Amino acid sequence: MVSLSSLPGAGKRDIVALEGVTKRFPGIxxxxxxxxxxxxxxxxxxxGENGAGKSTLIGMLSGLLQPDEGRILVDGKPTQITxxxxxxxxxxxxxxxxxMLVPALTVAENLLLGGPxxxxxxxxxxxxxxxxxxxxxxxxxxxxxxxxxxxxGEQQQVEILxxxxxNSRLLILDESTSMLTPKGIDELGALMRRxxxxxxxxxxxxxxxxxxxxxxxxxxxxxxxxxxxxxPPGRFRALGEQEIxxxxxxxxxxxxxxxxxxxxxxxxxxxVEAAPLLQxxxxxxxxxxxxxxxxxxxxxxxxxxxxxxxGIDGNGQKQLAEALAGQRVATRGSVRLxxxxxxxxxxxxRRQRGLRYLTDDRLGEGTVGTxxxxxxxxxxxxxxxxxxxxxxxxxxxxxxxxAQLVREYDVRTPSLKTPVARLSGGNIQKxxxxxxxxxxxxxxxFNKPTYGLDLANTLASRQRIRDTAxxxxxxxxxxxxxxxxxxxxxxxxxxxxxxxxxxxENVDDARTKVGRLMIGLAA
Amino acid sequence: xxxxxxxxxxxxxxxxxAAAARRDILHRLxxxxxxxxxxxxxxxxxxxxxxxxxxxxxGYVLEKGLFSPxxxxxxxxxxxxxxxxxxxxxxxxxxxxxxxxxxxxxxLGAVTAAASAPVFVQLMPAWLALICSxxxxxxxxxxxxxxxxLLRAYQGVNEIITTLMMTFLGTSLANVLVKLVFRDPGxxxxxxxxxxxxxxxxxxxxxxxxSGLLLGLAAIIIVHLVMTRTAFGxxxxxxxxxxxxxxxxxxxxxxLTIAVFAISAGLAGLAGAVDIIGVQGNVRADWNxxxxxxxxxxxxxxxxxxxxxxxxxFLLSVLSIGGESAARRLGVPNHFTLVLISIVLIxxxxxxxxxxxxxxxxxx
Numbered sequence: 001m002v003s004l005s006s007l008p009g010a011g012k013r014d015i016v017a018l019e020g021v022t023k024r025f026p027g028i029x030x031x032x033x034x035x036x037x038x039x040x041x042x043x044x045x046x047x048g049e050n051g052a053g054k055s056t057l058i059g060m061l062s063g064l065l066q067p068d069e070g071r072i073l074v075d076g077k078p079t080q081i082t083x084x085x086x087x088x089x090x091x092x093x094x095x096x097x098x099x100m101l102v103p104a105l106t107v108a109e110n111l112l113l114g115g116p117x118x119x120x121x122x123x124x125x126x127x128x129x130x131x132x133x134x135x136x137x138x139x140x141x142x143x144x145x146x147x148x149x150x151x152x153g154e155q156q157q158v159e160i161l162x163x164x165x166x167n168s169r170l171l172i173l174d175e176s177t178s179m180l181t182p183k184g185i186d187e188l189g190a191l192m193r194r195x196x197x198x199x200x201x202x203x204x205x206x207x208x209x210x211x212x213x214x215x216x217x218x219x220x221x222x223x224x225x226x227x228x229x230x231x232p233p234g235r236f237r238a239l240g241e242q243e244i245x246x247x248x249x250x251x252x253x254x255x256x257x258x259x260x261x262x263x264x265x266x267x268x269x270x271x272v273e274a275a276p277l278l279q280x281x282x283x284x285x286x287x288x289x290x291x292x293x294x295x296x297x298x299x300x301x302x303x304x305x306x307x308x309x310x311g312i313d314g315n316g317q318k319q320l321a322e323a324l325a326g327q328r329v330a331t332r333g334s335v336r337l338x339x340x341x342x343x344x345x346x347x348x349x350r351r352q353r354g355l356r357y358l359t360d361d362r363l364g365e366g367t368v369g370t371x372x373x374x375x376x377x378x379x380x381x382x383x384x385x386x387x388x389x390x391x392x393x394x395x396x397x398x399x400x401x402x403a404q405l406v407r408e409y410d411v412r413t414p415s416l417k418t419p420v421a422r423l424s425g426g427n428i429q430k431x432x433x434x435x436x437x438x439x440x441x442x443x444x445x446f447n448k449p450t451y452g453l454d455l456a457n458t459l460a461s462r463q464r465i466r467d468t469a470x471x472x473x474x475x476x477x478x479x480x481x482x483x484x485x486x487x488x489x490x491x492x493x494x495x496x497x498x499x500x501x502x503x504x505e506n507v508d509d510a511r512t513k514v515g516r517l518m519i520g521l522a523a
Numbered sequence: 524x525x526x527x528x529x530x531x532x533x534x535x536x537x538x539x540x541a542a543a544a545r546r547d548i549l550h551r552l553x554x555x556x557x558x559x560x561x562x563x564x565x566x567x568x569x570x571x572x573x574x575x576x577x578x579x580x581x582g583y584v585l586e587k588g589l590f591s592p593x594x595x596x597x598x599x600x601x602x603x604x605x606x607x608x609x610x611x612x613x614x615x616x617x618x619x620x621x622x623x624x625x626x627x628x629x630x631l632g633a634v635t636a637a638a639s640a641p642v643f644v645q646l647m648p649a650w651l652a653l654i655c656s657x658x659x660x661x662x663x664x665x666x667x668x669x670x671x672x673l674l675r676a677y678q679g680v681n682e683i684i685t686t687l688m689m690t691f692l693g694t695s696l697a698n699v700l701v702k703l704v705f706r707d708p709g710x711x712x713x714x715x716x717x718x719x720x721x722x723x724x725x726x727x728x729x730x731x732x733x734s735g736l737l738l739g740l741a742a743i744i745i746v747h748l749v750m751t752r753t754a755f756g757x758x759x760x761x762x763x764x765x766x767x768x769x770x771x772x773x774x775x776x777x778x779l780t781i782a783v784f785a786i787s788a789g790l791a792g793l794a795g796a797v798d799i800i801g802v803q804g805n806v807r808a809d810w811n812x813x814x815x816x817x818x819x820x821x822x823x824x825x826x827x828x829x830x831x832x833x834x835x836x837f838l839l840s841v842l843s844i845g846g847e848s849a850a851r852r853l854g855v856p857n858h859f860t861l862v863l864i865s866i867v868l869i870x871x872x873x874x875x876x877x878x879x880x881x882x883x884x885x886x887x
Contacts, residue, residue, distance in 0.1 A: 327770055347773030357771075365767040371760075379761065380772045383754035391753045 013076065014039055015170050015201045016061065016092065020070035023056050029454070030056040032225045033070060038170060042233065043192055043202045045212040047248060048222030049313045049480050054205050055097075057222070058174050061203070062094040063087035093163025097175040099155050103148035107158050110147055111165055126165070133164050137194050153184035160191065171195065172203045177211055189215045207312060213244040221251040224481070228252075249515050275339065276300035277474035278355075278443045283333035285316075285323050285498075292316045292498040294323060297333070299493060299500065301443070301474035306465070308489035308506075309478040310514050316498035317478045318360070321447045324476070325357035326350045337443060351380055354442030360451055360478075362428045369421030373413050374402035376420045377435050409434040410460070426457030433464050443474045450484060462488060482518075486511055494518055555824065558874040562867040569862070570855070580849050588845025599732045601840040604629070604798040606739030608818040609825075609832045610746040611790030616827050617750050618783040619763030620675065624668065624686030625791045625815025627693020630806075631667050632660035632792025634697045636799045637715040637806040638705040644722045653724065657796045664792025665785045667693055672784030676777035682784075694811055701808045713808035724801040735801035740833065742790060747829025759783060791815065817843070817861075820868050839864070 018036040022029070031053045038044050048054050059065035060072065063081040071078045074090050081087050087094070101110045111130070112121040127143065134141055139157055147155060156176060163171050173192070177185045192202055192215055206212055212219055219231040229251040231244065239247065278301045287293030294316050301307045309317060322328035324335060326347040335343040342350050359366045367376045378387050378398060386397045402416050411430045413423055420428060429449070436444060446465055450458040465488060469475045479485050485492050485506075492510060493503040494517035502517045504510050567577030587594040608625055615622040636656045643652035671685035707716040724734050750756035762769045762779050769776050794814070799806060821839045825831035846860035 326773070346775075347770075351773060359771060361767075365765070365771040368761055368765045368768050370764055375757070379768065382757050382761070382772070382774070388754040391755060393752050393754065393757070 014073065015075065017073040017076075018057075018060075018070065019073065021057075021060065021067045021072065022069040023053075023060060023065060024068050025056075029225050031060075031067075034222075034227045036220060036227070038201050038203060039218075040169070040199050040201045041196050042217040043196055043204050043215055045216035045219045046203060046205045046222060047207065047209070047212045047219055047252070049207055049252070052222040053225040054222055055174070056225075058094065058172055058203075058205065061087070061092060061170075061172060063092075088166055088168070091167060091169035092172065093166060093168030093170070094172040095156065095159040095163060095174065095176055099152070099159065101147045101155055101158060104146065106144050106146055107141060107150070108143040110158065111143075111162050129165055130161065133161060136198065137191060139191065151184075153180050153187060156180070156184075156188065157191070160195075168200070170201045170203065172205070174205045175207075176204070177206060177208065185211065209245050209248050212248065213241045219244075219248065221248060223252060249518075274302050274304075277303050277338060278476070279334075279336040279339075280324070281334045281336075283320075283323060283335065284331050285319050285328060286331050287498070291319060294319050294330075294498045297498075297500055299503070301476060303472045303474055304469050305491070306469045306475040306477050306489045308485035308492040309476065309495050310482055310485050310492050311480070311495035311518060313480045315495050317480075317495060318447065319498065320495070321357055321359070321445050321476075321478060324445055325355065327357075348380075354440055356436040356441045356444045358432055358436045358444065358446045358449060360448035362425065362432060363421060366432050367420045367428060370419050372417045373406070373411065373420050373423070373431060374398055374416040376431055377402050377405055380435065405434040405438060408438075426453045426460075429453060429457065429461060433461065437464065437468060441468070441473055443476070444468055445476045445478070447478045448480065449477070450479070450481065482511070482514060485514070551826075554874055554878060555871070558870040559867055561874075562863070562870045565870065566859075566863045566866050569866075570859075573855070575853050575855055580853055580855065583849035583852055584842065584845030586845070587848035588841035588843075593731075594844060594848070596731045598837070598840040598844045599736050600802060601844055602836055603733055603735035603739040603801055604794040604814055605818050605821075605836045605840060606736075606743045606833065607790050607794030607797055608815055609822050609836050610739075610743040610829070611787040611794070612818060612822045613743070613746055613750065613827050613829060613832060614759070614790070615783055615787040616822060617756075617763050618759040618779070619766065620780065620783050620787070621683045622668070622671075622686050622784060622787045622791075623683055623816075623819070624671065624690040624693065624788070625794075625818070626811065626813055627690035627697075627815075628664040628667050628788040628791035629795040629798075629815050630697035630811060631693050632664040632795030633799045633803075634700050634705065634715065634795075634806050635663040635792070636660040636796035637718070637803075638700070640718045640722070640800055641716045644718070649722050652722070653800055656800060657793060660796035661789040661792040664788040664795070667792075668784040668788030669781075672781045675784070676780040690815070697806070698808055701806055707805070715805045717805040718800065720804065723804060724797070733797075733801035735797040738797060739794075742793070743829045743833060746790075750829075817864070820864055823868070824871065 014037045016038045018034055020033040020035060021031055022033050023031040034053075034057065036044075036057075046054050046057065056065065060067050061081065063084045063086050066080070066082075072081060073079065074081075074092075079090065081090065081092070084094075102113070105113075108123060108126060109121075111126060112123070115121060130141065130143060139161075141154075141157060141161055142150070147158065150158065160171065160173075173188075176188060180188060189211070192204065196202055196217070204211075204215060217233045217236060219236065220227055221229045231239075231247065236244065280300070281298045283294055283297040285294040292315060297320060299307060309320065311317060319328060323330045326342075326345060326349075330343060333343065334341055337350075337353055337355055340353070342353060342355065345353070363369050368379065371379075375398070378384075378401075381387060383391065387394055387401065399416055405411070406413060406416065409430045411423070411434065412427050420431060423431070444465075449461050449465060453461060462484070465475060465477060477485065477489060489506050491503055491505055492514050493500045494514055495501070496518070502513075504513045504517070563581070567581070570577040570580050588598050589595055608629065611625065611628075612622065636659075639659055640652060640656040643655050646652070647655070667689060668686070671680075671682045671689055674680035674685055675682045701715055702713045705715045706713055709716075724738075726732060727734055727736070748756075750760065758769070758774050758779055759782075761772065761774060762776055762783075766776065769779075798812075817839060818836065821835035822832055825835045842860050842863065846863070847857060849855065850857045850859060
């Protein structure tokens with residue numbers, strides 16, 4: 001183990017380096033040949049939206065996951081990090097997004113957890129060690145307080161302390177600021193600075209641009225599993241905070257030159273005079289413990305129009321979709337479909353009237369993974385003729401129609417009886433598309449319809465969405481991929497903290513306007 | 524795996540999947556019977572260790588439970604309430620709700636039937652009286668499940684805890700009812716009035732087998748068909764397999780939850796009624812056969828399949844009837860049957876685990 005004091009001299013050698021690391025999950029490439037170098041004395045910011053592959057990367061560094069391709073070098077030697085215990089032994093400590101302390105135990109007891117079970121806990125040794133660390137970092141930690149009595153910021157300090165007590169050389173902070181107050185965030189920033197001054201390496205994961213610019217030495221930007229850019233320390237210091245932010249925005253949302261997804265937006269004519277198909281006024285949802293609410297959302301969508309909802313993930317997009325579909329209770333506001341109020345109707349009644357919601361959580365709520373493909377086509381029509389008569393399943397009718405849908409929507413499945421979870425992400429999405437679009441749709445809500453899909457399926461899904469609008473339906477397209485919105489929408493509204501902060505016509509300078517709205521500036 | 528192979532002809536692929544299905548069934552059979560044999564061997568070792576000849580024990584079990592005319596009749600009679608309980612558990616487990624309160628619901632159903640049947644037979648024709656007793660036994664058991672059902676449906680309270688707590692209350696309440704309310708004044712032992720033998724469920728042909736067996740078989744087969752072939756059953760299975768998908772699909776999850784508890788408890792109440800009206804004739808105080816808990820492993824072994832459950836309930840009956848006799852003759856405690864069943868379960872779980880690991884490593 002390298003002692004802390006000798007590290008600053010070690011200079012520029014990587015503690016940990018990733019070379020072409022790829023990790024796949026069923027249907028999704030979570031990390032696509034990522035290179036990363038983590039050096040002592042640096043705060044390396046990993047920036048990216050939810051689903052960009054940050055958590056997967058952390059999982060591999062902390063020994064929870066194994067890469068499918070590529071390798072991880074620790075101190076220049078290729079190393080397989082086989083378990084969290086192994087990661088700790090290598091000096092890689094992780095502070096996860098959600099607190100991993102035992103609330104009923106004291107701080108000291110928490111710090112002693114994980115020691116050899118056959119030894120008595122070495123309390124005195126710990127106290128001396130903690131005193132040494134806290135003195136050098138300028139923090140105070142109440143060793144004998146119960147964790148449940150500490151504030152979230154204090155708990156986080158305990159977690160960092162725990163990593164230090166175990167001689168970590170690399171500290172990974174996963175979305176550590178998400179639960180802190182602004183003051184707590186500043187304190188964490190200062191603490192990180194002192195830690196790197198002592199020669200530690202820090203990987204700081206966030207999706208907040210301001211924090212990245214304020215606390216980082218080096219920034220890597222992840223987007224849909226790929227690393228799309230890096231700002232090294234040299235450039236970082238040369239640029240002002242505002243320039244860094246705009247450079248990151250360019251990296252995160254900007255157009256890539258060789259992007260095969262870029263299709264010129266075909267000019268569609270939306271009849272301006274037509275009465276709106278969907279009218280939402282003043283829609284409000286109360287926030288819950290782990291999800292933001294919605295405040296007074298209003299918009300209209302005309303027949304044949306695609307309205308995009310842009311924004312950083314987790315700003316109320318899902319709540320909006322669920323409130324419209326009837327899955328989430330709205331405290332106020334009205335939703336009108338073809339002029340009729342539907343806000344009091346149930347999920348099923350809204351669907352009956354032509355409102356369709358294509359969820360982004362395909363396996364979590366969109367399908368029943370263990371059920372066959374054929375049944376999953378009709379999950380939202382259970383009991384309806386002709387597939388059920390007098391409550392009895394008509395297997396022949398179901399199979400006939402399912403086979404039709406499989407053909408029409410090009411679902412690649414070994415058979416109709418195959419459990420839907422065994423299909424790839426793209427094919428599961430086709431099942432959902434078939435279910436929602438096949439008949440009777442008038443207004444369709446697409447929530448991140450291409451998330452996690454490969455290129456071919458992405459393009460196919462987008463074509464389905466365009467076709468839907470072309471048939472005169474109203475489309476609400478929720479996406480975190482600005483490129484996607486720019487290539488498909490007529491108008492783009494930006495959501496932040498559960499409110500629509502602005503709506504932009506999708507014309508020439510829409511990219512910049514939406515980008516500015518997304519990071520909290522006026523368009 | 525052939526996930527990405529284009530589907531050219533769905534029927535051709537279905538043909539190959541039929542062969543795969545046969546292999547699957549064979550594999551299932553092996554994975555079920557293999558562990559049972561292994562468990563019998565392990566239990567045999569335990570018997571050896573306590574100085575009992577396992578072959579003699581198993582021999583007595585089979586002789587009494589299966590091969591003697593009287594024994595097989597007892598076995599089949601015992602199946603009647605067990606089948607009703609299994610049917611109730613299949614509904615609940617398939618819907619992902621762990622109704623472990625079967626014993627309380629069973630006893631309350633039993634006491635209700637025992638209290639009402641002798642009164643009803645004096646008021647109306649016997650067949651109508653029995654139907655009425657069955658019905659109110661089911662209703663009382665349903666009411667008993669209402670507290671866990673409402674808590675689960677609207678507050679998300681874990682039903683494993685609440686149904687278990689309600690089962691303790693239910694058995695105590697059943698006792699209190701026997702001792703204080705429905706006590707037969709004509710006897711010194713605390714028990715309910717006895718239903719005359721001629722008013723009970725008829726026996727089958729010239730045997731002592733109760734016709735409740737047929738009712739039980741009907742119940743479990745109907746439940747199986749409802750769960751696998753109807754829209755209602757599919758809704759329950761969706762709730763069980765993925766509750767979030769159920770909400771997404773617009774199913775009324777709270778209402779379905781209450782329905783599941785009502786059906787499950789109602790069937791448990793019918794189990795109590797069929798045992799009383801068909802076999803026992805009365806309920807003695809402190810009577811609690813604990814069938815509800817004994818049936819749970821059988822339903823699990825059957826993977827909640829109705830037809831397989833019939834087989835396992837039969838096995839359970841053989842074991843419990845034969846086990847009682849073998850225990851008496853060889854001086855083994857009566858509870859050894861339970862030891863045997865639990866060994867079967869543990870071995871089965873281990874086999875499942877090993878099989879799963881094997882599949883995982885083969886995929887990787």
